[in-house]
Amino acid sequence: MKLIIAAIKPFKLEEVREALTAIGVRGMMVTEIKGFGSQSGHTEIYRGAEYAVNFVPKVKLEIVVSAAMADQVVSTIQTTAKTDKIGDGKIFVLDVESAVRVRTGETNDDAL
């Protein structure tokens, strides 16, 4: 199994979730994060003082899928989250050794 970690723009979350459900992803973990990257560093003014915004709000998705599905999930996220503007995000793939479903104790692919 693979763990797919993706950082995307918050307003894309709903769209991406729908796209993933469509291709059969049945679960994920979503976390609000502060993203730092090339997009960062635009300046704002607060009470007359300019300052650089180093972090921009992003949403992090963590999805564990069977190795077979991984590529499809990655490309689905990539195409759906794309706005062609800087800050669209990143997708990382890690290897997962084992998985367990708490409720049933099922393991690995059955747990997903």
Added chain:
Amino acid sequence: MKLIIAAIKPFKLEEVREALTAIGVRGMMVTEIKGFGSQSGHTEIYRGAEYAVNFVPKVKLEIVVSAAMADQVVSTIQTTAKTDKIGDGKIFVLDVESAVRVRTGETNDDAL
């Protein structure tokens, strides 16, 4: 070492933490997440309009332990977080290459 990622029901956090401490887990990272899975999708009413709740609040645990301890930690979480109701959560195990304790610079198992 192994990284154990678990998504559980928020109200189980305290119980799980105690159970893990009991078996000698000395640290973890806890994050509030929005979970998406089979449990999701129940409907609510807001100002007369029905809508589907796609995400349910979950708590994510990230625990790094020595390879030897991994299985015990997994089963402890699984048994403690269990309510036999849908949405109990998932546990994933990943391999960790190295660990460092910031304060001392100790590495790997000594860092945990």
Added chain:
Amino acid sequence: MKLIIAAIKPFKLEEVREALTAIGVRGMMVTEIKGFGSQSGHTEIYRGAEYAVNFVPKVKLEIVVSAAMADQVVSTIQTTAKTDKIGDGKIFVLDVESAVRVRTGETNDDAL
């Protein structure tokens, strides 16, 4: 590529970010977490009742870098986040199989 996960003290975030930028890290994901570890367990009083604080606020950094850079990143975080006080945090390194930049579709090291 490697995924470096670090839990540090919140007030060290800015310093660490600057140090990492200095050595050429171009992106990261930052998450507020509740940390559990040796530091935990000091007691507070609320309305006359003592209670143990099991979780302390920490910041989690997730950084994906080329394998070559990993060690430098780890040591930079370790030296910068250090206060020599308990609770300084931990750094973990995991292997990353692949990376994609959503905007461009670039992969692996080019995606970082």
Added chain:
Amino acid sequence: MNLKYLMTITAAAAVIPAMGFAQDAPAPGFDEIGPYIMTTLLFLVGGFLVFWMAAGFAMLEAGLVRSKNVTMQLTKNISLFSIAAIMYWLIGFNLMYPGDFNGWFAPNFVPTTLEPVGVSAADVDLGYASVGSDFFFQLMFVAATASIVSGALAERIKLWPFLIFVVVLTGIMYPISGSWQWGGGWLSEAGFSDFAGSTIVHSVGGWAALAGAIVLGPRLGKYKDGQVHPMPGSNLALATLGTFILWLGWFGFNGGSQLAAGTVGDISDVSRIFANTNMAAASGAVAALILTQILYKKVDLTMVLNGALAGLVSITAEPLAPTLFGALWIGAIGGIIVVFTVPMLDKMKIDDVVGAIPVHLFAGIWGTIAVVFYNADTSIVTQVTGIIAYGVFTFVGALIVWFILKAVMGLRPSEEDEMNGLDTSELGMEAYPDFTKG
């Protein structure tokens, strides 16, 4: 004041010469000045209570929008009040209260001037109150009208076009239509009755909001593939606080509209109004409480809040005449109206973020009609005439202004800006920057 009584003293005075009662003029007794002082006080206390409603609207709206639009909603609310205060001074007040003038066109646009400092009793209308207190009180009403609009159009209208609309609404539209009734215009002559402004203030705000909501369209994603996608308010504690503030302010709104407090009859009437106003709010809330439990098997706090406000709007057209029982059922119907019309608007794809249209327009119409049940001098015909007159004038007028603004400067931010929230995209300032949103 009691003339005969004065005579007595004067007569008595005659008995003892050299007492020169004339000299007394500068310091007349309380029988003469008491009513003036009490009514002025009524306007001042009533006025600051209605002022407080501006904070109520701000909190209610800030609580019912999503966290990414809170700074903008707060900015709109404090700005609209400030602009209303200036416009009403600049032209509104004299446009609305010319006494004679029927408000179809403004003969003279003159800013408001108050009586001189330390004015003497001889130079004021002892039968009424000081101009300053009257202006202060009336000014608060126009601000309320503008607040109604800001709530309905929240989360998707840019700051400046909204504020420009406020300039027109508070400086021209409200004063003109207001003069028809409170300025002694044609509607008051026709026998229309709207004690504190269910129609003149609340429906007018509602009509302007409705026109805006139609021209503006719904928030992105609110109505997708034939479904309503609720966007829950970010802070119901603030929304509840706002409702309590409005409830409190309403005692000044309705009570002050008695326009007199210096006689036993007047002060007792003000008491009656306070009691009725409170009852209507309570019954509106309870009606929504029970009805949402029945309809949805769950109580909906936001509906209970709207229900209380609808009860208040319903009793505003006639808070004096009804018995407490009358206030109860009139207010309760207001609460029921809200529970049914909020989803109705959604079905019509009219996106009213805070329920301003059901509360202020629909309940306002109901309240204006309900006048006939307890006020014998009114007729359903004239009431409906008034409702229609205000509706047509304000709705059409607002539509025109909204369309002009849309053509000239555009009303909505870009899609991405709206998605990211107006706080960061338009103002570059979050309302709750320290908190992780999810």
Added chain:
Amino acid sequence: MNLKYLMTITAAAAVIPAMGFAQDAPAPGFDEIGPYIMTTLLFLVGGFLVFWMAAGFAMLEAGLVRSKNVTMQLTKNISLFSIAAIMYWLIGFNLMYPGDFNGWFAPNFVPTTLEPVGVSAADVDLGYASVGSDFFFQLMFVAATASIVSGALAERIKLWPFLIFVVVLTGIMYPISGSWQWGGGWLSEAGFSDFAGSTIVHSVGGWAALAGAIVLGPRLGKYKDGQVHPMPGSNLALATLGTFILWLGWFGFNGGSQLAAGTVGDISDVSRIFANTNMAAASGAVAALILTQILYKKVDLTMVLNGALAGLVSITAEPLAPTLFGALWIGAIGGIIVVFTVPMLDKMKIDDVVGAIPVHLFAGIWGTIAVVFYNADTSIVTQVTGIIAYGVFTFVGALIVWFILKAVMGLRPSEEDEMNGLDTSELGMEAYPDFTKG
């Protein structure tokens, strides 16, 4: 009003014929109506200030519960006020103020009716105030009583059983016991003294809350393996706001209870009451500030807030007679009581979420006793008699009602529902949906 003075004029009138004083009846002078107008005004201003306390309780409680129960707490607060307003009109007011009747049983359950519109001076009691203002003012007190209960039982009682209890408390229990003293019943005849209601309002609320807390039991996990597990309030800014609101409202609560404002003595007494009330609140807060610093080495804001409120409750039984120094030490002891009794209740495993029992019951008892120090016409015996009478009647009565409710419909949600929070489980609506809780 001043009889002799009337005679004067009448006599004087006699001297000069054809002055027909009789005709004057419809428009008497301010010497006659002034007191009536001022006292009515006192009730109206005092009344809206006490109304404001409903918002204070709502904010205080919403701030001291965990974020997962905020919507429920807000719903309870606005609903209980609305229900109290209706019940007090329906039966409460006439049950409590029959004048003659001592309240042991209710001969006639009749809704409240106000004087007619534009009532004339001849048809009112010029020595008091308008019925409307009196009703409006008194109504706010019963609502306060109910608010006290909602805070203590927060986070674990279902909505409807709580609201049904409110119906009984505000419609029957409070009016009956209230009539013993303020209705001119047996306790007032016995010489009991409770100026603004330390016992009649606050202790009564506290007793009802105590009974409920016992029947209901503590929140899940509050007392585990012999330890107290604090559950910190989710929003101390709201809690502080609520305290300030209550403090402000208390000026109306105590000041209005002078029940007269139309003479030099009365208005000066109201001033005295304002000054003493403020002093007691301040000293209660300072006492808690210093004491928590000494006891815990850290100041506890929630205790300071409770301390201010306890100071207010302590002075409520006699806000007029004490000197400012008297108000200071009476209030300070109130603050001290809170700091010691909050943990005491925890030791007794009685879970009072907001500290309502220490603040309103314990400080209320203290305040009622403290009356004897500055009011010579009172005796410790009658004061204690009153305290016991109200305690037994309310505590036992409440116990019975709570047990019936528990038997009939159950008071608590399921364990998992309580764990997940009443907002999602019972109402399906979060108070702060946009924010990540942790």
Added chain:
Amino acid sequence: MNLKYLMTITAAAAVIPAMGFAQDAPAPGFDEIGPYIMTTLLFLVGGFLVFWMAAGFAMLEAGLVRSKNVTMQLTKNISLFSIAAIMYWLIGFNLMYPGDFNGWFAPNFVPTTLEPVGVSAADVDLGYASVGSDFFFQLMFVAATASIVSGALAERIKLWPFLIFVVVLTGIMYPISGSWQWGGGWLSEAGFSDFAGSTIVHSVGGWAALAGAIVLGPRLGKYKDGQVHPMPGSNLALATLGTFILWLGWFGFNGGSQLAAGTVGDISDVSRIFANTNMAAASGAVAALILTQILYKKVDLTMVLNGALAGLVSITAEPLAPTLFGALWIGAIGGIIVVFTVPMLDKMKIDDVVGAIPVHLFAGIWGTIAVVFYNADTSIVTQVTGIIAYGVFTFVGALIVWFILKAVMGLRPSEEDEMNGLDTSELGMEAYPDFTKG
């Protein structure tokens, strides 16, 4: 009161024997007591409105600090008010209002005592108001002064040194300098004019805050490597609520300062003050609204809030004499001052967390100067004299006190404590414990 009129009656009395007018003394007519009652009422209503400002400061400051310092800010605000209430009773009031005494040294430190219960008309100054109401009203002003300091020094000063400073400021410094003008001291004799306290209250608070900010230094990281690092306020909804509360309270602040309400002239003047006060706030807000849009291409809500407050401070020195147009431009300049001086202070590395110094000190100076434009009896020279006198006395005095406190107990927490926030490090209690901060 009207003497001639009394004579009349007495004389008339003489005509008809056996009418014993003497006996009437205990109950004089409204012509005699009316003004006393109305002015007392003005103080009571004005007083509770100014009390409300304490809540306004608390909310404004709680909203403008970071979430990790909110509990501390709330604790400071409720504590400072309570301490001010006690100190002003203990010595402040009699130190400030000796009538004759010019305030350079305090001959007698005596606590305040009020008139007896049920005082009779013969024993009061019928030309003014009850001591109780006067004390209550004046007390609220000193508390406002202290609140100004807490905001400027937020997020980095320990609780106790701050509270000790409040003891000195409210018990000694403010009363002494206040007596120069309001106590009938040398400045009032010199012809200085400050109607409601632009200088006496607001600038004094601002000077004390400035001294503190200098001694204390900026928050860690605020000015790093020659750059300003903004630390955005954690809750702009609270900040806006606080501003609305202050705005409301200001009607009592300025209106009550008329010190009389029992004649046509006085109540009309109070009305004028209400209208002008509202106008100045509105124009201050609009000025900041437009100016920030022009300067930064984005509206800055926190500046708009400060702008409204600066408008209020600007009109406070003379809210009566100006026309509405006068109030408009005076207030607008106040708003402009804030927009320019807030960044200016940052350039000078003076860290004022909430903008208290621009709002209260700079706008206060402006308002005191602006008096000369509408009040013919004033001269720029005496106005500046007063401004300097208050500035030197308060700034130097505060500097000394701050230095002593720094030497004796230290003002700042450790670096790590400040970084972690005073809520957890000093109080061990978070304001928003349930929420994830980021």
